[in-house]
Amino acid sequence: MSVMEMSHRSKVFDDIIKTAEAKLRSVMGIPENYKVLFLQGGATQQFAMIPMNFMQGGTADYVVTGTWSKKAYQEAQKFGEPKEAGNGLDRDEAYIPRQDELTLNPDADYVHICENNTIAGTKWDYTPDTNGVPLINDMSSCILSEPVDVSKYAMIYAGAQKNMAPAGLTVAIIRDDFLKEVPASVPTMLNYNIQVKGESMHNTPPCWPIYVLMEVLTWIEGKGGLEAMKKLNEEKAAVLYDYLAESTLFKTQVDLKSKSLMNVCFNTGDAELDAAFAKEAADKGMPNLKGHRSVGGLRASIYNAFPIEGVEALVEFMREFEAKHAK
Ligand SMILES: Cc1ncc(COP(=O)(O)O)c(C=O)c1O
Structure with missing residues:
Protein backbone atom coordinates (compact mmCIF):
# COMPACT_ATOMS: atom_id res chain seq x y z
CA MET A 1 0.00 0.00 0.00
CA SER A 2 1.45 3.39 -0.95
CA VAL A 3 1.45 6.50 1.18
CA MET A 4 -1.18 7.96 -1.15
CA GLU A 5 -3.84 5.44 -0.16
CA MET A 6 -3.19 4.66 3.48
CA SER A 7 -5.03 6.33 6.37
CA HIS A 8 -3.25 9.39 7.66
CA ARG A 9 -4.11 8.11 11.14
CA SER A 10 -2.20 4.88 10.52
CA LYS A 11 0.93 4.05 12.48
CA VAL A 12 2.96 4.01 9.25
CA PHE A 13 1.94 7.53 8.29
CA ASP A 14 2.35 8.75 11.86
CA ASP A 15 5.99 7.64 11.65
CA ILE A 16 6.39 9.45 8.32
CA ILE A 17 5.00 12.81 9.50
CA LYS A 18 6.94 12.64 12.76
CA THR A 19 10.16 11.75 10.94
CA ALA A 20 9.62 14.54 8.40
CA GLU A 21 9.15 17.05 11.23
CA ALA A 22 12.13 15.74 13.22
CA LYS A 23 14.38 15.89 10.16
CA LEU A 24 13.22 19.40 9.28
CA ARG A 25 13.91 20.51 12.86
CA SER A 26 17.35 18.94 12.77
CA VAL A 27 18.35 20.15 9.26
CA MET A 28 17.13 23.73 9.86
CA GLY A 29 18.06 23.86 13.55
CA ILE A 30 14.52 24.82 14.57
CA PRO A 31 14.45 25.61 18.30
CA GLU A 32 12.03 23.72 20.55
CA ASN A 33 9.89 26.77 21.22
CA TYR A 34 8.70 26.75 17.60
CA LYS A 35 5.78 24.78 16.17
CA VAL A 36 6.17 23.18 12.76
CA LEU A 37 2.95 22.97 10.73
CA PHE A 38 2.28 21.07 7.52
CA LEU A 39 -0.53 22.94 5.79
CA GLN A 40 -2.20 23.23 2.39
CA GLY A 41 -3.30 26.20 0.28
CA GLY A 42 0.20 27.22 -0.81
CA ALA A 43 2.19 30.19 0.38
CA THR A 44 -0.62 32.31 -1.05
CA GLN A 45 -3.00 31.07 1.63
CA GLN A 46 -0.47 32.24 4.23
CA PHE A 47 -0.85 35.75 2.79
CA ALA A 48 -4.40 35.68 4.28
CA MET A 49 -3.81 33.48 7.34
CA ILE A 50 -1.04 35.72 8.66
CA PRO A 51 -3.14 38.91 8.94
CA MET A 52 -6.23 36.94 10.04
CA ASN A 53 -4.29 35.44 12.94
CA PHE A 54 -1.69 38.05 13.75
CA MET A 55 -2.79 41.53 12.59
CA GLN A 56 -4.98 41.98 15.61
CA GLY A 57 -3.84 45.53 16.32
CA GLY A 58 -4.95 46.42 12.79
CA THR A 59 -1.61 47.24 11.17
CA ALA A 60 1.58 45.54 10.04
CA ASP A 61 4.64 46.53 8.01
CA TYR A 62 5.25 44.94 4.61
CA VAL A 63 8.49 45.38 2.70
CA VAL A 64 7.59 45.10 -0.99
CA THR A 65 10.64 43.67 -2.75
CA GLY A 66 8.91 41.54 -5.36
CA THR A 67 5.70 40.22 -6.83
CA TRP A 68 5.02 37.85 -3.95
CA SER A 69 5.60 40.31 -1.12
CA LYS A 70 3.34 42.72 -3.01
CA LYS A 71 0.63 40.07 -3.18
CA ALA A 72 1.07 39.40 0.54
CA TYR A 73 0.72 43.14 1.23
CA GLN A 74 -2.38 43.44 -0.96
CA GLU A 75 -4.02 40.44 0.71
CA ALA A 76 -3.37 41.91 4.17
CA GLN A 77 -5.28 45.03 3.11
CA LYS A 78 -8.46 42.93 3.28
CA PHE A 79 -8.00 42.55 7.02
CA GLY A 80 -6.76 45.91 8.27
CA GLU A 81 -4.43 48.72 7.38
CA PRO A 82 -0.99 47.36 6.68
CA LYS A 83 1.71 49.80 5.56
CA GLU A 84 4.42 49.56 2.96
CA ALA A 85 7.62 49.78 4.99
CA GLY A 86 10.02 49.72 2.07
CA ASN A 87 10.28 48.94 -1.62
CA GLY A 88 12.82 47.22 -3.82
CA LEU A 89 11.12 47.68 -7.17
CA ASP A 90 11.07 51.45 -7.61
CA ARG A 91 14.41 51.76 -9.45
CA ASP A 92 15.63 50.36 -12.77
CA GLU A 93 17.50 47.72 -10.84
CA ALA A 94 15.73 45.30 -8.47
CA TYR A 95 17.27 45.72 -5.00
CA ILE A 96 16.82 45.13 -1.29
CA PRO A 97 16.30 48.39 0.64
CA ARG A 98 18.90 49.11 3.31
CA GLN A 99 17.92 49.32 6.96
CA ASP A 100 17.88 53.16 6.86
CA GLU A 101 15.49 53.08 3.89
CA LEU A 102 12.85 51.16 5.88
CA THR A 103 10.02 53.04 7.58
CA LEU A 104 9.14 50.77 10.45
CA ASN A 105 6.20 51.40 12.76
CA PRO A 106 6.95 50.39 16.38
CA ASP A 107 3.24 49.64 16.87
CA ALA A 108 2.98 47.22 13.94
CA ASP A 109 1.77 43.73 14.81
CA TYR A 110 4.59 42.30 12.71
CA VAL A 111 6.99 43.06 9.87
CA HIS A 112 6.68 40.87 6.76
CA ILE A 113 9.53 40.23 4.32
CA CYS A 114 10.05 37.80 1.47
CA GLU A 115 13.65 36.63 1.69
CA ASN A 116 14.16 35.46 -1.88
CA ASN A 117 12.30 37.29 -4.61
CA THR A 118 11.62 34.53 -7.10
CA ILE A 119 10.64 36.83 -9.96
CA ALA A 120 12.85 39.89 -9.32
CA GLY A 121 15.95 37.75 -8.62
CA THR A 122 16.95 39.45 -5.36
CA LYS A 123 17.54 38.07 -1.89
CA TRP A 124 17.83 39.81 1.46
CA ASP A 125 21.55 39.99 2.29
CA TYR A 126 20.85 41.04 5.86
CA THR A 127 18.12 40.56 8.46
CA PRO A 128 16.31 43.83 9.14
CA ASP A 129 16.34 45.12 12.69
CA THR A 130 12.67 45.52 13.62
CA ASN A 131 13.31 46.77 17.13
CA GLY A 132 11.45 43.91 18.75
CA VAL A 133 8.48 43.83 16.35
CA PRO A 134 7.95 40.18 15.30
CA LEU A 135 9.49 39.40 11.91
CA ILE A 136 7.77 37.07 9.42
CA ASN A 137 9.72 35.65 6.50
CA ASP A 138 8.31 34.11 3.30
CA MET A 139 11.10 31.67 2.42
CA SER A 140 9.20 29.84 -0.34
CA SER A 141 11.99 30.03 -2.90
CA CYS A 142 15.08 29.78 -0.68
CA ILE A 143 14.18 27.48 2.20
CA LEU A 144 16.74 24.66 2.65
CA SER A 145 19.14 26.36 0.22
CA GLU A 146 21.44 27.54 3.03
CA PRO A 147 21.50 27.70 6.85
CA VAL A 148 19.02 30.05 8.52
CA ASP A 149 18.92 31.35 12.09
CA VAL A 150 15.27 30.51 12.80
CA SER A 151 15.41 32.31 16.16
CA LYS A 152 15.48 35.68 14.36
CA TYR A 153 11.92 35.14 13.16
CA ALA A 154 8.50 34.94 14.80
CA MET A 155 7.41 32.93 11.80
CA ILE A 156 8.86 31.40 8.64
CA TYR A 157 6.69 29.93 5.92
CA ALA A 158 7.22 28.38 2.52
CA GLY A 159 5.31 26.65 -0.23
CA ALA A 160 7.05 23.30 -0.67
CA GLN A 161 7.40 23.21 -4.42
CA LYS A 162 10.89 24.62 -4.90
CA ASN A 163 13.30 22.97 -2.49
CA MET A 164 11.12 20.74 -0.33
CA ALA A 165 8.52 18.59 -2.07
CA PRO A 166 5.80 18.67 -4.74
CA ALA A 167 3.16 21.40 -4.56
CA GLY A 168 0.36 20.76 -2.10
CA LEU A 169 2.35 21.23 1.10
CA THR A 170 3.09 24.52 2.84
CA VAL A 171 5.37 24.57 5.85
CA ALA A 172 4.84 27.13 8.63
CA ILE A 173 7.28 27.47 11.53
CA ILE A 174 5.87 29.65 14.31
CA ARG A 175 7.35 30.71 17.65
CA ASP A 176 5.10 29.64 20.53
CA ASP A 177 4.78 33.09 22.07
CA PHE A 178 3.64 34.59 18.76
CA LEU A 179 0.57 32.35 18.51
CA LYS A 180 -2.53 34.24 19.59
CA GLU A 181 -6.15 33.47 20.31
CA VAL A 182 -8.11 34.46 17.24
CA PRO A 183 -11.76 35.51 16.83
CA ALA A 184 -14.18 32.59 16.46
CA SER A 185 -15.10 33.92 13.03
CA VAL A 186 -11.71 32.83 11.63
CA PRO A 187 -12.42 29.72 9.52
CA THR A 188 -11.30 26.48 11.16
CA MET A 189 -8.64 25.56 8.60
CA LEU A 190 -7.19 29.09 8.65
CA ASN A 191 -6.68 29.15 12.42
CA TYR A 192 -3.09 28.31 13.36
CA ASN A 193 -4.12 27.28 16.89
CA ILE A 194 -6.43 24.61 15.50
CA GLN A 195 -3.67 23.38 13.21
CA VAL A 196 -1.27 23.27 16.17
CA LYS A 197 -3.81 21.43 18.32
CA GLY A 198 -4.45 18.92 15.54
CA GLU A 199 -0.69 18.46 14.99
CA SER A 200 -1.22 19.32 11.28
CA MET A 201 -3.91 16.63 11.09
CA HIS A 202 -7.12 18.48 11.80
CA ASN A 203 -8.13 16.98 8.48
CA THR A 204 -6.24 14.84 5.97
CA PRO A 205 -2.80 16.37 5.51
CA PRO A 206 -0.94 16.38 2.17
CA CYS A 207 0.48 12.91 2.85
CA TRP A 208 2.41 12.43 -0.39
CA PRO A 209 4.33 15.75 -0.29
CA ILE A 210 5.09 15.18 3.40
CA TYR A 211 6.55 11.78 2.51
CA VAL A 212 8.63 13.34 -0.27
CA LEU A 213 9.81 16.09 2.12
CA MET A 214 11.06 13.38 4.46
CA GLU A 215 13.01 11.82 1.58
CA VAL A 216 14.38 15.19 0.40
CA LEU A 217 15.60 15.94 3.92
CA THR A 218 17.40 12.58 3.98
CA TRP A 219 19.03 13.58 0.67
CA ILE A 220 20.11 16.94 2.13
CA GLU A 221 21.52 15.19 5.21
CA GLY A 222 23.49 12.91 2.88
CA LYS A 223 24.90 15.92 1.04
CA GLY A 224 26.17 17.34 4.33
C1 LIG B 1 8.45 33.73 -2.66
C2 LIG B 1 7.12 33.15 -3.03
N1 LIG B 1 6.08 33.37 -2.22
C3 LIG B 1 4.86 32.88 -2.50
C4 LIG B 1 4.63 32.13 -3.63
C5 LIG B 1 3.27 31.59 -3.90
O1 LIG B 1 3.30 30.24 -3.61
P1 LIG B 1 2.07 29.27 -3.85
O2 LIG B 1 1.98 29.04 -5.32
O3 LIG B 1 2.47 28.05 -3.07
O4 LIG B 1 0.86 29.91 -3.29
C6 LIG B 1 5.70 31.87 -4.49
C7 LIG B 1 5.50 31.07 -5.71
O5 LIG B 1 6.35 30.91 -6.55
C8 LIG B 1 6.97 32.39 -4.19
O6 LIG B 1 8.03 32.18 -5.00
Whole structure:
Protein backbone atom coordinates (compact mmCIF):
# COMPACT_ATOMS: atom_id res chain seq x y z
CA MET A 1 0.00 0.00 0.00
CA SER A 2 1.45 3.39 -0.95
CA VAL A 3 1.45 6.50 1.18
CA MET A 4 -1.18 7.96 -1.15
CA GLU A 5 -3.84 5.44 -0.16
CA MET A 6 -3.19 4.66 3.48
CA SER A 7 -5.03 6.33 6.37
CA HIS A 8 -3.25 9.39 7.66
CA ARG A 9 -4.11 8.11 11.14
CA SER A 10 -2.20 4.88 10.52
CA LYS A 11 0.93 4.05 12.48
CA VAL A 12 2.96 4.01 9.25
CA PHE A 13 1.94 7.53 8.29
CA ASP A 14 2.35 8.75 11.86
CA ASP A 15 5.99 7.64 11.65
CA ILE A 16 6.39 9.45 8.32
CA ILE A 17 5.00 12.81 9.50
CA LYS A 18 6.94 12.64 12.76
CA THR A 19 10.16 11.75 10.94
CA ALA A 20 9.62 14.54 8.40
CA GLU A 21 9.15 17.05 11.23
CA ALA A 22 12.13 15.74 13.22
CA LYS A 23 14.38 15.89 10.16
CA LEU A 24 13.22 19.40 9.28
CA ARG A 25 13.91 20.51 12.86
CA SER A 26 17.35 18.94 12.77
CA VAL A 27 18.35 20.15 9.26
CA MET A 28 17.13 23.73 9.86
CA GLY A 29 18.06 23.86 13.55
CA ILE A 30 14.52 24.82 14.57
CA PRO A 31 14.45 25.61 18.30
CA GLU A 32 12.03 23.72 20.55
CA ASN A 33 9.89 26.77 21.22
CA TYR A 34 8.70 26.75 17.60
CA LYS A 35 5.78 24.78 16.17
CA VAL A 36 6.17 23.18 12.76
CA LEU A 37 2.95 22.97 10.73
CA PHE A 38 2.28 21.07 7.52
CA LEU A 39 -0.53 22.94 5.79
CA GLN A 40 -2.20 23.23 2.39
CA GLY A 41 -3.30 26.20 0.28
CA GLY A 42 0.20 27.22 -0.81
CA ALA A 43 2.19 30.19 0.38
CA THR A 44 -0.62 32.31 -1.05
CA GLN A 45 -3.00 31.07 1.63
CA GLN A 46 -0.47 32.24 4.23
CA PHE A 47 -0.85 35.75 2.79
CA ALA A 48 -4.40 35.68 4.28
CA MET A 49 -3.81 33.48 7.34
CA ILE A 50 -1.04 35.72 8.66
CA PRO A 51 -3.14 38.91 8.94
CA MET A 52 -6.23 36.94 10.04
CA ASN A 53 -4.29 35.44 12.94
CA PHE A 54 -1.69 38.05 13.75
CA MET A 55 -2.79 41.53 12.59
CA GLN A 56 -4.98 41.98 15.61
CA GLY A 57 -3.84 45.53 16.32
CA GLY A 58 -4.95 46.42 12.79
CA THR A 59 -1.61 47.24 11.17
CA ALA A 60 1.58 45.54 10.04
CA ASP A 61 4.64 46.53 8.01
CA TYR A 62 5.25 44.94 4.61
CA VAL A 63 8.49 45.38 2.70
CA VAL A 64 7.59 45.10 -0.99
CA THR A 65 10.64 43.67 -2.75
CA GLY A 66 8.91 41.54 -5.36
CA THR A 67 5.70 40.22 -6.83
CA TRP A 68 5.02 37.85 -3.95
CA SER A 69 5.60 40.31 -1.12
CA LYS A 70 3.34 42.72 -3.01
CA LYS A 71 0.63 40.07 -3.18
CA ALA A 72 1.07 39.40 0.54
CA TYR A 73 0.72 43.14 1.23
CA GLN A 74 -2.38 43.44 -0.96
CA GLU A 75 -4.02 40.44 0.71
CA ALA A 76 -3.37 41.91 4.17
CA GLN A 77 -5.28 45.03 3.11
CA LYS A 78 -8.46 42.93 3.28
CA PHE A 79 -8.00 42.55 7.02
CA GLY A 80 -6.76 45.91 8.27
CA GLU A 81 -4.43 48.72 7.38
CA PRO A 82 -0.99 47.36 6.68
CA LYS A 83 1.71 49.80 5.56
CA GLU A 84 4.42 49.56 2.96
CA ALA A 85 7.62 49.78 4.99
CA GLY A 86 10.02 49.72 2.07
CA ASN A 87 10.28 48.94 -1.62
CA GLY A 88 12.82 47.22 -3.82
CA LEU A 89 11.12 47.68 -7.17
CA ASP A 90 11.07 51.45 -7.61
CA ARG A 91 14.41 51.76 -9.45
CA ASP A 92 15.63 50.36 -12.77
CA GLU A 93 17.50 47.72 -10.84
CA ALA A 94 15.73 45.30 -8.47
CA TYR A 95 17.27 45.72 -5.00
CA ILE A 96 16.82 45.13 -1.29
CA PRO A 97 16.30 48.39 0.64
CA ARG A 98 18.90 49.11 3.31
CA GLN A 99 17.92 49.32 6.96
CA ASP A 100 17.88 53.16 6.86
CA GLU A 101 15.49 53.08 3.89
CA LEU A 102 12.85 51.16 5.88
CA THR A 103 10.02 53.04 7.58
CA LEU A 104 9.14 50.77 10.45
CA ASN A 105 6.20 51.40 12.76
CA PRO A 106 6.95 50.39 16.38
CA ASP A 107 3.24 49.64 16.87
CA ALA A 108 2.98 47.22 13.94
CA ASP A 109 1.77 43.73 14.81
CA TYR A 110 4.59 42.30 12.71
CA VAL A 111 6.99 43.06 9.87
CA HIS A 112 6.68 40.87 6.76
CA ILE A 113 9.53 40.23 4.32
CA CYS A 114 10.05 37.80 1.47
CA GLU A 115 13.65 36.63 1.69
CA ASN A 116 14.16 35.46 -1.88
CA ASN A 117 12.30 37.29 -4.61
CA THR A 118 11.62 34.53 -7.10
CA ILE A 119 10.64 36.83 -9.96
CA ALA A 120 12.85 39.89 -9.32
CA GLY A 121 15.95 37.75 -8.62
CA THR A 122 16.95 39.45 -5.36
CA LYS A 123 17.54 38.07 -1.89
CA TRP A 124 17.83 39.81 1.46
CA ASP A 125 21.55 39.99 2.29
CA TYR A 126 20.85 41.04 5.86
CA THR A 127 18.12 40.56 8.46
CA PRO A 128 16.31 43.83 9.14
CA ASP A 129 16.34 45.12 12.69
CA THR A 130 12.67 45.52 13.62
CA ASN A 131 13.31 46.77 17.13
CA GLY A 132 11.45 43.91 18.75
CA VAL A 133 8.48 43.83 16.35
CA PRO A 134 7.95 40.18 15.30
CA LEU A 135 9.49 39.40 11.91
CA ILE A 136 7.77 37.07 9.42
CA ASN A 137 9.72 35.65 6.50
CA ASP A 138 8.31 34.11 3.30
CA MET A 139 11.10 31.67 2.42
CA SER A 140 9.20 29.84 -0.34
CA SER A 141 11.99 30.03 -2.90
CA CYS A 142 15.08 29.78 -0.68
CA ILE A 143 14.18 27.48 2.20
CA LEU A 144 16.74 24.66 2.65
CA SER A 145 19.14 26.36 0.22
CA GLU A 146 21.44 27.54 3.03
CA PRO A 147 21.50 27.70 6.85
CA VAL A 148 19.02 30.05 8.52
CA ASP A 149 18.92 31.35 12.09
CA VAL A 150 15.27 30.51 12.80
CA SER A 151 15.41 32.31 16.16
CA LYS A 152 15.48 35.68 14.36
CA TYR A 153 11.92 35.14 13.16
CA ALA A 154 8.50 34.94 14.80
CA MET A 155 7.41 32.93 11.80
CA ILE A 156 8.86 31.40 8.64
CA TYR A 157 6.69 29.93 5.92
CA ALA A 158 7.22 28.38 2.52
CA GLY A 159 5.31 26.65 -0.23
CA ALA A 160 7.05 23.30 -0.67
CA GLN A 161 7.40 23.21 -4.42
CA LYS A 162 10.89 24.62 -4.90
CA ASN A 163 13.30 22.97 -2.49
CA MET A 164 11.12 20.74 -0.33
CA ALA A 165 8.52 18.59 -2.07
CA PRO A 166 5.80 18.67 -4.74
CA ALA A 167 3.16 21.40 -4.56
CA GLY A 168 0.36 20.76 -2.10
CA LEU A 169 2.35 21.23 1.10
CA THR A 170 3.09 24.52 2.84
CA VAL A 171 5.37 24.57 5.85
CA ALA A 172 4.84 27.13 8.63
CA ILE A 173 7.28 27.47 11.53
CA ILE A 174 5.87 29.65 14.31
CA ARG A 175 7.35 30.71 17.65
CA ASP A 176 5.10 29.64 20.53
CA ASP A 177 4.78 33.09 22.07
CA PHE A 178 3.64 34.59 18.76
CA LEU A 179 0.57 32.35 18.51
CA LYS A 180 -2.53 34.24 19.59
CA GLU A 181 -6.15 33.47 20.31
CA VAL A 182 -8.11 34.46 17.24
CA PRO A 183 -11.76 35.51 16.83
CA ALA A 184 -14.18 32.59 16.46
CA SER A 185 -15.10 33.92 13.03
CA VAL A 186 -11.71 32.83 11.63
CA PRO A 187 -12.42 29.72 9.52
CA THR A 188 -11.30 26.48 11.16
CA MET A 189 -8.64 25.56 8.60
CA LEU A 190 -7.19 29.09 8.65
CA ASN A 191 -6.68 29.15 12.42
CA TYR A 192 -3.09 28.31 13.36
CA ASN A 193 -4.12 27.28 16.89
CA ILE A 194 -6.43 24.61 15.50
CA GLN A 195 -3.67 23.38 13.21
CA VAL A 196 -1.27 23.27 16.17
CA LYS A 197 -3.81 21.43 18.32
CA GLY A 198 -4.45 18.92 15.54
CA GLU A 199 -0.69 18.46 14.99
CA SER A 200 -1.22 19.32 11.28
CA MET A 201 -3.91 16.63 11.09
CA HIS A 202 -7.12 18.48 11.80
CA ASN A 203 -8.13 16.98 8.48
CA THR A 204 -6.24 14.84 5.97
CA PRO A 205 -2.80 16.37 5.51
CA PRO A 206 -0.94 16.38 2.17
CA CYS A 207 0.48 12.91 2.85
CA TRP A 208 2.41 12.43 -0.39
CA PRO A 209 4.33 15.75 -0.29
CA ILE A 210 5.09 15.18 3.40
CA TYR A 211 6.55 11.78 2.51
CA VAL A 212 8.63 13.34 -0.27
CA LEU A 213 9.81 16.09 2.12
CA MET A 214 11.06 13.38 4.46
CA GLU A 215 13.01 11.82 1.58
CA VAL A 216 14.38 15.19 0.40
CA LEU A 217 15.60 15.94 3.92
CA THR A 218 17.40 12.58 3.98
CA TRP A 219 19.03 13.58 0.67
CA ILE A 220 20.11 16.94 2.13
CA GLU A 221 21.52 15.19 5.21
CA GLY A 222 23.49 12.91 2.88
CA LYS A 223 24.90 15.92 1.04
CA GLY A 224 26.17 17.34 4.33
CA GLY A 225 23.27 19.55 5.43
CA LEU A 226 22.53 23.19 4.74
CA GLU A 227 26.16 24.40 4.91
CA ALA A 228 26.94 21.99 2.09
CA MET A 229 23.80 23.05 0.16
CA LYS A 230 24.91 26.67 0.47
CA LYS A 231 28.34 25.87 -0.93
CA LEU A 232 26.83 23.97 -3.86
CA ASN A 233 24.31 26.73 -4.54
CA GLU A 234 27.01 29.42 -4.42
CA GLU A 235 29.14 27.45 -6.88
CA LYS A 236 26.20 26.98 -9.23
CA ALA A 237 25.11 30.61 -9.15
CA ALA A 238 28.72 31.83 -9.59
CA VAL A 239 28.95 30.04 -12.94
CA LEU A 240 26.15 32.27 -14.21
CA TYR A 241 26.96 35.51 -12.41
CA ASP A 242 30.66 35.32 -13.37
CA TYR A 243 29.70 34.90 -17.00
CA LEU A 244 27.15 37.75 -16.78
CA ALA A 245 29.89 40.02 -15.40
CA GLU A 246 32.03 39.50 -18.51
CA SER A 247 29.32 39.16 -21.19
CA THR A 248 28.87 41.99 -23.67
CA LEU A 249 25.40 40.74 -24.65
CA PHE A 250 23.71 39.59 -21.46
CA LYS A 251 23.40 41.65 -18.29
CA THR A 252 21.52 41.31 -15.05
CA GLN A 253 19.00 43.89 -13.87
CA VAL A 254 19.65 43.03 -10.23
CA ASP A 255 21.71 44.89 -7.61
CA LEU A 256 24.46 42.30 -7.16
CA LYS A 257 24.81 43.10 -3.46
CA SER A 258 21.55 41.24 -2.96
CA LYS A 259 21.52 38.73 -5.78
CA SER A 260 19.50 35.55 -5.53
CA LEU A 261 21.29 32.19 -5.57
CA MET A 262 18.11 30.46 -6.68
CA ASN A 263 16.73 32.71 -9.44
CA VAL A 264 19.25 34.35 -11.75
CA CYS A 265 17.58 37.08 -13.83
CA PHE A 266 19.21 38.48 -16.96
CA ASN A 267 18.39 39.97 -20.35
CA THR A 268 19.92 41.26 -23.57
CA GLY A 269 18.09 44.59 -23.40
CA ASP A 270 16.14 43.58 -26.51
CA ALA A 271 12.83 41.76 -25.88
CA GLU A 272 12.91 40.07 -29.31
CA LEU A 273 16.41 38.77 -28.78
CA ASP A 274 15.42 37.53 -25.31
CA ALA A 275 12.51 35.64 -26.86
CA ALA A 276 14.78 34.18 -29.56
CA PHE A 277 17.23 33.05 -26.88
CA ALA A 278 14.50 31.41 -24.80
CA LYS A 279 13.18 29.59 -27.88
CA GLU A 280 16.59 28.38 -29.09
CA ALA A 281 17.50 27.27 -25.59
CA ALA A 282 14.22 25.33 -25.31
CA ASP A 283 14.96 23.67 -28.67
CA LYS A 284 18.30 22.57 -27.19
CA GLY A 285 16.56 20.97 -24.22
CA MET A 286 16.80 23.94 -21.85
CA PRO A 287 13.18 25.04 -21.34
CA ASN A 288 11.74 27.53 -18.84
CA LEU A 289 14.26 30.32 -19.32
CA LYS A 290 11.69 32.97 -20.17
CA GLY A 291 11.43 35.53 -17.36
CA HIS A 292 8.15 35.74 -15.48
CA ARG A 293 5.48 37.33 -17.64
CA SER A 294 5.22 40.32 -15.28
CA VAL A 295 8.87 41.39 -15.74
CA GLY A 296 9.99 39.84 -19.04
CA GLY A 297 13.67 39.12 -19.74
CA LEU A 298 15.17 35.75 -18.89
CA ARG A 299 15.49 33.79 -15.68
CA ALA A 300 17.33 30.64 -14.72
CA SER A 301 15.81 29.03 -11.64
CA ILE A 302 18.47 26.81 -10.14
CA TYR A 303 16.96 25.27 -7.03
CA ASN A 304 18.72 22.74 -4.81
CA ALA A 305 18.04 19.77 -7.09
CA PHE A 306 19.38 21.44 -10.24
CA PRO A 307 22.86 20.16 -11.12
CA ILE A 308 25.89 22.37 -11.77
CA GLU A 309 26.31 20.61 -15.14
CA GLY A 310 22.99 22.14 -16.20
CA VAL A 311 24.22 25.64 -15.33
CA GLU A 312 27.47 25.01 -17.22
CA ALA A 313 25.53 23.84 -20.28
CA LEU A 314 23.41 26.98 -20.13
CA VAL A 315 26.46 29.25 -19.96
CA GLU A 316 28.05 27.39 -22.84
CA PHE A 317 24.95 28.06 -24.93
CA MET A 318 24.88 31.70 -23.78
CA ARG A 319 28.46 32.09 -25.03
CA GLU A 320 27.51 30.65 -28.44
CA PHE A 321 24.50 32.94 -28.63
CA GLU A 322 26.63 35.92 -27.65
CA ALA A 323 29.20 35.10 -30.35
CA LYS A 324 26.40 35.17 -32.93
CA HIS A 325 24.54 38.23 -31.70
CA ALA A 326 26.93 40.60 -29.90
CA LYS A 327 27.41 43.84 -31.80
C1 LIG B 1 8.45 33.73 -2.66
C2 LIG B 1 7.12 33.15 -3.03
N1 LIG B 1 6.08 33.37 -2.22
C3 LIG B 1 4.86 32.88 -2.50
C4 LIG B 1 4.63 32.13 -3.63
C5 LIG B 1 3.27 31.59 -3.90
O1 LIG B 1 3.30 30.24 -3.61
P1 LIG B 1 2.07 29.27 -3.85
O2 LIG B 1 1.98 29.04 -5.32
O3 LIG B 1 2.47 28.05 -3.07
O4 LIG B 1 0.86 29.91 -3.29
C6 LIG B 1 5.70 31.87 -4.49
C7 LIG B 1 5.50 31.07 -5.71
O5 LIG B 1 6.35 30.91 -6.55
C8 LIG B 1 6.97 32.39 -4.19
O6 LIG B 1 8.03 32.18 -5.00
